[in-house]
Amino acid sequence: MLYDVIIVGKGPAGLSAALYTTRANLKTLVIGKDSSELLKAHKIENYFGFSHAVSGRELLEAGEAQARRLGAGIICEEVLGINQKEDFEVITSEAVYTGRMVLLATGQPQKKLHIEGLKALEGAGVSYCTTCDGFFYRNLKVGVLGNKAFAIHEAEELEPFTKDITVYTNGKELEYSGDYEKLRSKFRIVEKPVQKLEGKDFLESIYFADGTSEKLDGLFIANESASSVDFARKLGVLTEGASIVADQDQKTNIKGLFAAGDCTGGFKQVSTAVGQGAVAARKIIELAREKARQLEVK
Incomplete structure (x- = not known):
């Protein structure tokens, strides 16, 4: 099956984007494990729209239920790699999924390993x-x-x-x-x-x-699970330290590949991730419609 967009990561940025792409009638698949840092948040009191404190788990579960209701496919699998051919191939521990576009939204990498000599030898073995x-x-x-x-x-x-x-x-x-x-x-x-x-x-x-x-x-x-930055490096996406370089439209330097949320650095807040997910989705929708028009002309 060919998806219009595959979203890697089911945190606030990924789920927010899925709400928009599914409503725009794009075949959307969200892939991720239940490993968002937000799950550790016992109380969130500064997110718009809640008169009472809400846990990170409650917020994520509500967002996932909303995306499913609108028609997004959501699976809990670990993404191991992403290849780019004519389309993008997303490799998980269970299968390979193909999408015309990909949004990276898995958050930032795990904490650095504290091994003597590791930092000094990066790029030298x-x-x-x-x-x-x-x-x-x-x-x-x-x-x-x-x-x-x-x-x-x-x-x-x-x-x-x-x-x-x-x-x-x-x-x-x-x-x-x-x-x-x-x-x-x-x-x-x-x-x-x-x-x-x-x-x-x-x-x-x-x-x-x-x-x-x-x-x-x-x-x-290859410590823990792969992060957005790991995927980006392999695809030739520009990075700065532990962050992916994305423009104001959440586009990377590779056409069809977007990034949103903590993996892009900046202000690490749920509201920021949700907003970036929405911006990325808008541009994904525009690109999908542009491709559809080109096919009609042919």
């Missing part, structure tokens, strides 16, 4: 993008740092370049629902906590909390 940098590690020893499906997906992205791939879970249990034995036949799994990374001008070694170490040519960070 430490990378956050297998698509961007995997080519440079042909037939070398590489690692992926993470313990969830995103880390396994990134390890699989490295297979065309090297077969010497280790997944470092940093002391956490590997969360994987597939064939574990088959996974171990492809990748080495190390579950020890990572203490530090070392190298003079380039990454050379990874050290563990138990005092052991091993040589390593490259390390790709």
Whole structure:
């Protein structure tokens, strides 16, 4: 099935956009996990329209119910990657979905990892993008740092370049629902906590909390779940630090790809995210209608 727009993230920005795109009769799919930071908000007292305090969970559940009522498709799956061909392919832990346009609205990345030497070696053996940098590690020893499906997906992205791939879970249990034995036949799994990374001008070694170490040519960070910035980097979208660069219409530098909410930086408030979602939706609707007119002319 081809969707007019796929919205990645079901927080305030994503759900707000879905309200507009579905009302404009665009086939809309919202994909996300129940991991919005808003779920942790016990009381929200500064959001317009409520005479009493409301929890973040209540606000999200109401927004999701509203989007469903209007006709949006909403699924709870983890998005692992996004590819751009003629249209956009959104890869989840369960399936691949295709959309003419995509709105990134998954919030900002998880907090930075506190591993000695990691920051200093970013761009010198430490990378956050297998698509961007995997080519440079042909037939070398590489690692992926993470313990969830995103880390396994990134390890699989490295297979065309090297077969010497280790997944470092940093002391956490590997969360994987597939064939574990088959996974171990492809990748080495190390579950020890990572203490530090070392190298003079380039990454050379990874050290563990138990005092052991091993040589390593490259390390790709895929901690927790993928964020909008992770997807953006792979697609060639402009970023500034941990934020996606979007213009006043929430457009990125790639046509058909939009971003809204906390992933764009700025004032992190529900009202801001909702407003950006609405702006992005308006431009998505305009672009969809423009494409429809072009097809009619042809």
